[in-house]
Amino acid sequence: xxxxxxxxxxxxxxxxxxxxxxxxxxxxxxxxxxxxxxxxxxxxxxxxxxxxxxxxxxxxxxxxxxxxxxxxxxxxxxxxxxxxxxxxxxxxxxxxxxxxxxxxxxxxxxxxxxxxxxxxxxxxxxxxxxxxxxxxxxxxxxxxxxxxxxxxxxxxxxxxxxxxxxxxxxxxxxxxxxxxxxxxxxxxxxxxxxxxxxxxxxxxxxxxxxxxxxxxxxxxxxxxxxxxxxxxxxxxxxxxxxxxxxxxxxxxxxxxxxxxxxxxxxxxxxxxxxxxxxxxxxxxxxxxxxxxxxxxxxxxxxxxxxxxxxxxxxxxxxxxxxxxxxxxxxxxxxxxxxxxxxxxxxxxxxxxxxxxxxxxxxxxxxxxxxxxxxxxxxxxxxxxxxxxxxxxxxxxxxxxxxxxxxxxxxxxxxxxxxxxxxxxxxxxxxxxxxxxxxxxxxxxxxxxxxxxxxxx
Amino acid sequence: xxxxxxxxxxxxxxxxxxxxxxxxxxxxxxxxxxxxxxxxxxxxxxxxxxxxxxxxxxxxxxxxxxxxxxxxxxxxxxxxxxxxxxxxxxxxxxxxxxxxxxxxxxxxxxxxxxxxxxxxxxxxxxxxxxxxxxxxxxxxxxxxxxxxxxxxxxxxxxxxxxxxxxxxxxxxxxxxxxxxxxxxxxxxxxxxxxxxxxxxxxxxxxxxxxxxxxxxxxxxxxxxxxxxxxxxxxxxxxxxxxxxxxxxxxxxxxxxxxxxxxxxxxxxxxxxxxxxxxxxxxxxxxxxxxxxxxxxxxxxxxxxxxxxxxxxxxxxxxxxxxxxxxxxxxxxxxxxxxxxxxxxxxxxxxxxxxxxxxxxxxxxxxxxxxxxxxxxxxxxxxxxxxxxxxxxxxxxxxxxxxxxxxxxxxxxxxxxxxxxxxxxxxxxxxxxxxxxxxxxxxxxxxxxxxxxxxxx
Numbered sequence: 001x002x003x004x005x006x007x008x009x010x011x012x013x014x015x016x017x018x019x020x021x022x023x024x025x026x027x028x029x030x031x032x033x034x035x036x037x038x039x040x041x042x043x044x045x046x047x048x049x050x051x052x053x054x055x056x057x058x059x060x061x062x063x064x065x066x067x068x069x070x071x072x073x074x075x076x077x078x079x080x081x082x083x084x085x086x087x088x089x090x091x092x093x094x095x096x097x098x099x100x101x102x103x104x105x106x107x108x109x110x111x112x113x114x115x116x117x118x119x120x121x122x123x124x125x126x127x128x129x130x131x132x133x134x135x136x137x138x139x140x141x142x143x144x145x146x147x148x149x150x151x152x153x154x155x156x157x158x159x160x161x162x163x164x165x166x167x168x169x170x171x172x173x174x175x176x177x178x179x180x181x182x183x184x185x186x187x188x189x190x191x192x193x194x195x196x197x198x199x200x201x202x203x204x205x206x207x208x209x210x211x212x213x214x215x216x217x218x219x220x221x222x223x224x225x226x227x228x229x230x231x232x233x234x235x236x237x238x239x240x241x242x243x244x245x246x247x248x249x250x251x252x253x254x255x256x257x258x259x260x261x262x263x264x265x266x267x268x269x270x271x272x273x274x275x276x277x278x279x280x281x282x283x284x285x286x287x288x289x290x291x292x293x294x295x296x297x298x299x300x301x302x303x304x305x306x307x308x309x310x311x312x313x314x315x316x317x318x319x320x321x322x323x324x325x326x327x328x329x330x331x332x333x334x335x336x337x338x339x340x341x342x343x344x345x346x347x348x349x350x351x352x353x354x355x356x357x358x359x360x361x362x363x364x365x366x367x368x369x370x371x372x373x374x375x376x377x378x379x380x381x382x383x384x385x386x387x388x389x390x391x392x393x394x395x396x397x398x399x400x401x402x403x404x405x406x407x408x409x410x411x412x413x414x415x416x417x418x419x420x421x422x423x424x425x426x427x428x429x430x431x432x433x434x435x436x437x438x439x440x441x442x443x444x445x446x447x448x449x450x451x452x453x454x455x456x
Numbered sequence: 457x458x459x460x461x462x463x464x465x466x467x468x469x470x471x472x473x474x475x476x477x478x479x480x481x482x483x484x485x486x487x488x489x490x491x492x493x494x495x496x497x498x499x500x501x502x503x504x505x506x507x508x509x510x511x512x513x514x515x516x517x518x519x520x521x522x523x524x525x526x527x528x529x530x531x532x533x534x535x536x537x538x539x540x541x542x543x544x545x546x547x548x549x550x551x552x553x554x555x556x557x558x559x560x561x562x563x564x565x566x567x568x569x570x571x572x573x574x575x576x577x578x579x580x581x582x583x584x585x586x587x588x589x590x591x592x593x594x595x596x597x598x599x600x601x602x603x604x605x606x607x608x609x610x611x612x613x614x615x616x617x618x619x620x621x622x623x624x625x626x627x628x629x630x631x632x633x634x635x636x637x638x639x640x641x642x643x644x645x646x647x648x649x650x651x652x653x654x655x656x657x658x659x660x661x662x663x664x665x666x667x668x669x670x671x672x673x674x675x676x677x678x679x680x681x682x683x684x685x686x687x688x689x690x691x692x693x694x695x696x697x698x699x700x701x702x703x704x705x706x707x708x709x710x711x712x713x714x715x716x717x718x719x720x721x722x723x724x725x726x727x728x729x730x731x732x733x734x735x736x737x738x739x740x741x742x743x744x745x746x747x748x749x750x751x752x753x754x755x756x757x758x759x760x761x762x763x764x765x766x767x768x769x770x771x772x773x774x775x776x777x778x779x780x781x782x783x784x785x786x787x788x789x790x791x792x793x794x795x796x797x798x799x800x801x802x803x804x805x806x807x808x809x810x811x812x813x814x815x816x817x818x819x820x821x822x823x824x825x826x827x828x829x830x831x832x833x834x835x836x837x838x839x840x841x842x843x844x845x846x847x848x849x850x851x852x853x854x855x856x857x858x859x860x861x862x863x864x865x866x867x868x869x870x871x872x873x874x875x876x877x878x879x880x881x882x883x884x885x886x887x888x889x890x891x892x893x894x895x896x897x898x899x900x901x902x903x904x905x906x907x908x909x910x911x912x
Contacts (some may be wrong), residue, residue, distance in 0.1 A: 030767035201770045208732035210883040214853025217755045217783050218747035221737040224756035232688035257802040276664035281677040281808035292675035299673045300680035301771050302762035311486035312655045312816040315757050315882050327673050352737035358766040397670025426771055
């Protein structure tokens, strides 16, 4: 790996410049107005896979955004790594809260600031450049196939059919994904647990039109008040979720497992300070680390209704809406929970309103095993570049496709993320450390080396 | 009044055309971008007061929008009527819910459709035209002073200082206002009770930035969930308001008063049908008529927070906001209630959030007496043109300035409104019946005639 590492070192600025070009493309998959940019990002990555020396590079059509594919088969007897990433990004609004514009990347404080800097353009691009470095130096020791999709931020709705259709083409031995974070730069970790997601949208309607709150207030149900009451009732005074059956399938960790989880370095005062929290809040009986990893949640992601302009308008609105999502843990099932939510939410609605509940995309919670060759190869790679054995980590976010790789392709996944919790994913001022970007590129080749050797 | 009535009849189309010109001016006082239009509406009315034959017409400066003034003093020994109206209108959004554009008035189903058609351009303009008709025919039998303000929809904040400053100039015997509604076109009424208003804006903040709901959800307070919980707690299961001290000053009506109020023609099934309600909802132990007139309320007029665009964004927002107003009844006091609300809302906030509460404009609840010359003059005028003795009516809305006329000028007010509850004030598709517009113009001159005669 000597030559590969030298190559990486010699091309650091070029790698960064290229990433900046990718970050300048506002490939927001949730918003149809960025459709053209989404495609542009796909084309950009296809071009870079070709430059990296990969073969059979193409944009593979789906019912939505195309999936970028490339492969490099060096020897059929060697193990094959399937790399997954995504080129779409979250919406960047509210724009006014960004210090620098979300699609004009810049370096400040040794960090790259842009929407997608980490999630997942920065992390995906580490793989593209590591592969380029290995191929250029004849040091690629496994076969590699890359798929980069454009709908991860909207639920990867077309990925499962794609995996089904191209089962043979995508044959591999392990999936490698960098779309998670480590505990800290001096405390690397490999994610082994991920929460799932159910994402709902609700509408509460009372009357056929907005009304004057003076004339009708008090007698006609106010859909905002009603929605608030319904949302409030979703948790009890211990912040325990009240949806019947919600916890039925939740895997309770053993005392030892909880002890292990809580031994991760974590400083509550620093956590509060970093986020300017007056106090943390969550389910009674669990620590902050547990609340964000092994316990399910109900969070309102958005709410709107009535008059939200300047000044005062005495309207009794006709309807109110909210986006409400639930983070799930093993062994909850996203569809089951979505159905439980929908059933419960309609049931608790008072007679004075009509309620509509629709489900957005969901994702299944995941636990990846640590007793595999691939995990040991990843662990050893990090040990090599960080000088420390990485811890197994639990994360609160969701990567729904991990479950799909297992069920459709029969493959385990290594969540080989180099981000940090402070990277402000999905928030204004998303960023990614230069340290992390380059450390990822350096570490990835060792994974291939270890995996090839250990698989013998 | 023969000539006056003939004059009105002969000029109906012109009166309507002029009102249309006024309705075309988007004089929205809540939104600074309509500042120029607000002034245009004031100038338009000043011009029309001159045309009507009034003297000393001028735009009188305030710290906000000017007040249009005009007077016609026929004889110092005669009683003087002070007419009040307002030329500003509510914001028209959401525009997409209007069948015809809000500032392009049109006639459909014998109704004028436009923002301000009733509230209060249509009702104010009835007075301008009635005065023109009386002056033109030498049948004006009282002195009359007119003030038309441009900030009623934003709390009339500059009216009190104006009344204080021009106490002498505004000297009169009674105030006449058409800014309320009747029970029905075949059941005229004169409003004697009006609810007051406290209008608050609240902000709930948890963290210093929007967060990823996967990474932080469960441990960091979600300000939308918290706001919902706080709002939900403002009423108990009987829809009784829980703010300590809130009901302390509420005037409870006697059994006889309640019986009288409930004897107004009211059909619950028609009410529900007209608004497409599945059910009415309100304080236990009170009828719909009582809930909208003699009982106070808490209504959320607007709420916003998090991601409200298309699709799904898994954000745990930093803050959530709401506009919350309370309708007040005699003898509640707006400032006192605003303070009680603010104190309570801060008190119920969990430690995990910071809460900001600000008060918008308020207004005092009002009861006007029925045992006055002016009330009898108004009642007789309606009896003349409708053929029915009008009922005393209770309304849910607020006209805060009625209390100001009493406290500053020492004058009682006659709420001589010709609108209907179905006019969609403050809503999309505001409208005003042609019947009501013309009936108002016809009826007003009889008030002057009766008042002059009865005051002798």
